[in-house]
Amino acid sequence: VAALNESKDHIAETTVYRNIEMLAKEGFIKVISLLEGHNRYELDRGDHHHHLVCTNCDKIVPVEMEEHLTETEHKLEKQHNFKITSHSLEFFGICSQCG
Numbered sequence: 398v399a400a401l402n403e404s405k406d407h408i409a410e411t412t413v414y415r416n417i418e419m420l421a422k423e424g425f426i427k428v429i430s431l432l433e434g435h436n437r438y439e440l441d442r443g444d445h446h447h448h449l450v451c452t453n454c455d456k457i458v459p460v461e462m463e464e465h466l467t468e469t470e471h472k473l474e475k476q477h478n479f480k481i482t483s484h485s486l487e488f489f490g491i492c493s494q495c496g
């Protein structure tokens with residue numbers, strides 16, 4: 398998937414982008430929304446996780462941390478009378494290779 402971001406050919410990029418949008422709609426891949434409107438994509442293996450994103454080299458590391466988030470979701474649902482059905486959460490910073 399990383400190779401898709403390295404394409405220099407604009408036409409190929411557009412085609413790839415359309416294919417990715419289609420795959421995302423079909424549920425085969427997940428969109429990871431990053432800062433400043435940049436999106437990354439990964440295969441949807443059916444597991445829920447979050448990401449550590451290196452802002453220097455764009456490396457993305459999947460991490461799990463649901464315990465605290467379930468509590469937070471319950472709190473927010475009560476506070477705002479809002480039914481939460483999903484969430485996404487990314488952490489931005491510098492990876493060990495860049496730091």
Ligand SMILES: [Zn+2]
Nearest residue numbers: 451454492495
């Ligand atoms: Zn890095």
Ligand SMILES: [Zn+2]
Nearest residue numbers: 445446463466
């Ligand atoms: Zn989560």
